[in-house]
Amino acid sequence: MSLMLPSESSAARSVVGVADDLFSALRGGEGALPPAESVVLVLVDGLGAIALRAHAGHARALTAGMAKKDVAHSVFPSTTAAALTSLLTGVWPGEHGLVGYRVLDSTRDVLVNQLTGWESEGLDPLTWQPAPTLFERARAEGRPAFAVGVAAYAGSGFTRATLRGAQFVSAQTPAARVEAAYELAERHPGAVVYCYLPEVDKAGHKHGMDSPQWIAALEEVDAALSVRVPPGVGVLVTSDHGMLDVPAHRQVVLDDTHLADVRHIGGEPRMLHVYVEPDADADRVALRWRSDLDGLADVATRAEAIGAGLFGPVVTDAAASRIGDLLVVARGSGAVYNGTAADQRGRGMIGQHGGLTPEERQVPYIRFGAFRR
Template sequence: MPLMLPSTPAASRSITGVAPELLAAVRGESTWFPAVRSAVLVVVDGLGAIPLRAHAGHARTLTAGMGKKDVAAAVFPTTTASALTSLVTGVHPGEHGLVGYEVRDPARDRLVNQLSGWERAHIDPETWQTAPTIFEQATSAGIPSFAVGMPGYVNTGFSVATLRGADFRGGRNAVDRVQVAWELADANPGAIVYCYLPEVDKAGHAHGVDSAEWVAALEDVDAALSRRLPEGVGALITADHGMVDVPAHRQLVLDPDEGWHDGVRLIGGEPRMLHVYLEADASTEAVVERWRRDLTGFAEAASRDEAIAAGLFGPIVTDAAASRIGDLIVIARSNHAIYDGAAADQRSRGMVGQHGALTDEEWRVPLIRHGAFAG
């Protein structure tokens, strides 16, 4: 079965280029940006380019200088654990190893949540995710680096995997975090500063992209970013992924009584991109063909080998990363979502906004130049 990524013009940029170009910008060597005194990377989690443009009237700061080319391709899967790690390492999930939201730890044969399950699963983030972060690269080059995020994120497993090397600072809301980021960039010439804003993503999951709550979160972020940048400081505003709204009638629940779990050991990933791990004696080819047939029009199904050959997880897939990819992967089409009916926790069925698959709404993210980068 031929699997293909969304069509992307050869000249299009990827979020994997962000980290190396920001490091180059503070050295005056970037091919994307002019030389700057310091650089800030602002990540607005969950803000796709298409929803942003559709709500431009509520985000005048963000869209004022946003042209048609100010977009980038995300990575697959379009989920926070995978894409944020790609943003701060400059490599695809197949190389950094965070290949989904919930993946199998082959050493312990159990699912591990890649955002919040590190401590519970006793996973060492420094050996699970070995690609050097932008902050580690900066330190080795004598460049100061900082990360500004929610105070509760400090020293979590995911933060160690993605922010190691940075001096972490907390901020309670978007206004506080942006102010701290601007001040750090101003006070530390040559610095790289990362500023994480999760408010839009949270509102989208709970209420949907077209909700009043999502618009309010977007307005709050836009207002926070309207603060003038210090002289000579450039900011790049981007996202890890976008999202789509999934109505209840677009949900498919995999009922164990209907044979979906035959030969299946574990189902991970997330509702728009499943990692399906099979029993040792199951026929991968037979299971893939059955799922592919029964999901026609609803989702695409492919084996691990097919997904890797198609380049879904990037041009390089390490042995460690490959061992975490499902024997079968399932990518939802349109605005569908697929749920494991045998799972004890069904709370995710209440999420409206979702991501993980390959629609343009999930795949295209803004790449907006601000301050000295806009000059």
């Protein structure tokens, strides 16, 4: 296997453990977090720990007192569909089944988008993602559960897959969302409240992480989180993944010779799921791709990736059927495009994620309120 695996310790904190950390705090604080009467999980989409530290002057509320150990690791692939679902269910992608951005629905032989394609592509949130959510677990214990986010996401399929069990509350700005989350936590003792802030991720994708727009988004989020936390409320600020900028000269476009014996290409440019034709030899295709992309990307077969534990210790049959015959993970700051018109349009995206670099996988684990050390 040519895949360069991450080197973090097996004991490193993962976003998979966040749900259990929060419940432990509500039950008396015998785990990673001290006791709290209510908890607020703030998710700053796309904010990596490395990028946050590099821009500490624009995020003084977030970085004040942030220690070296105040990080967690995202899952593989380091993309929203996989990582946010792990954060909100407490299980690895191999168990909840959202193993990438676009994956194969083998029962219909079509690619499906696990962020935006639930309705148009006929995915049932209750069966496609079967793991209980953080909010369903809270309700089972008799706890109030809320999700504060953007109104446009209230009824989406991805919301029903990851936020089911929560009462959805919408607010327009980061400041309004944080204020609403803190008010709910204070008004409902024992509550689990989730607050979603997508502004940093959106600015990074469109403009890049050193752009004025990205810095402005970070400053807006930091200002929102600089307000006082109500007494007894524990606040954990984290992210689903980080990102890095992909320059134009690091974009690799596959041509017809690469695509021989390939039926579908899913995933995203930093981490492709490659599905070969039924009569093709996946191992032979893997050898060709490794040769063609030598030094540009790592290539592993499905069996190699599962055996290495990239999708977690348990991989269900449903999840395995969605994983590519080959996985292609871009090295460094590169990205791999399949050459179709639709994929070419995505080459304008500057900030990207999905791979195994520390910039993509290290996320903040910052404590406010009752959680502050």
